[in-house]
Amino acid sequence: MASTYFTEDHEWVRVEDGVATVGITDHAQDQLGDLVFVQLPEIGQSLSKGDPAVVVESVKAASDVYAPVDGEVVEVNEATASDPALVNSSATGDGWLWKMKLSDTSQLAALLDEAGYKAIIG
Template identity: 90%
Template sequence: MAVTYFTEDHEWVRVEDGIATVGITDHAQDQLGDLVFVQLPDVGQSLSKGDAAVVVESVKAASDVYAPLDGEVTEVNDATASDPALVNSSATGDGWLWKMKLSDTDQLAGLLDEAGYKAIIG
């Protein structure tokens, strides 16, 4: 069963069998506004926690999406690159950004649960 975590940088992480699916939260996409561009990482790319992994641009601003954990990119959601609005319409569903094989599952302890995330966004 998948467990979902959150970061203070407004990413969500759904972990199942050592693979993390990563995207931005609904709150983040709402703050950004209509997305017009998504630049995804390369499959096979190694990411360290805190690395800028994705660039999202909206009509308001460009923002980095950070790797919430250490790992290797195993898959990217090309649909979000060709249709960035997918992130706006389904941020925590079909609008996921990338999947990664985790290097250190102990890092999950540093992430927030849903209640903790809701507390920081008010």
């Protein structure tokens, strides 16, 4: 069964069998507005918690999406690069950004659950 976590930087993380799928939250895409560009990480790239992994650009601003935990990029969602609006229409579904193999599952304990995240965004 998949477990979902959130970061204070507005990423969501869905973990299943040691692989985390990462994207931005509905709140984040709403704040950014219509996305016009998504720059994905390289497959095989090692990321440490807090590293910028993805750049999303809207008509308002460019913003980094950070690695929520340590791991290696194992898959990227090319559909979001060719159609950035997918992130706006389905931020927590088809608009996921990358998948990473976790290096240290204990880092998940520092992330927020849905209630904790909702408390932050009000």
